[in-house]
Amino acid sequence: MRLGKRDTYDYGRFAMLIYSTLALCAGFLIDLIIGDPQGWPHVVRGMGLLIELLERLFYPFPDKRLGGALMALLTLLVCTAVPVLVYFSFSVSPWLYFALETFFCWQLLATKSLRVESGKVYAALMEK
Secondary structure (H helix, E strand, O other), X not given: OOOOHHHHHHHHHHHHHHHHHHHHHHHHHHHHHHOOOOOOOOHHHHHHHHHHHHHHHHOOOOOHHHHHHHHHHHHHHHHHHHHHHHXXXXXXXXXXXXXXXXXXXXXXXXXXXXXXXXXXXXHHHHHO
């Protein structure tokens, strides 16, 4: 049986779906095991550093509205470029895609850290 162009495209999308599902499961397991260790680089901290850098760059603008709009636009551009690059990494190597997808799933889920931190809040509230 020969695969046509459309069939090959559908197979690629199906394979990406499988890799994404496995990456989500792997990222979830990594998050349950190690969580978000203090001091490790984190995507959200990176976004904060980007915003801090852009704020220093655009805050001195005389037109504050323009500076704020440029800061927001560049932040959104960078935050959109990262998932787009992950998406296109599948064409380079499905394993690269899997590794990047797993990393970002682990970084963004934060299941263990939320459980630990909310437990501290709950314990503090129960003391009163």
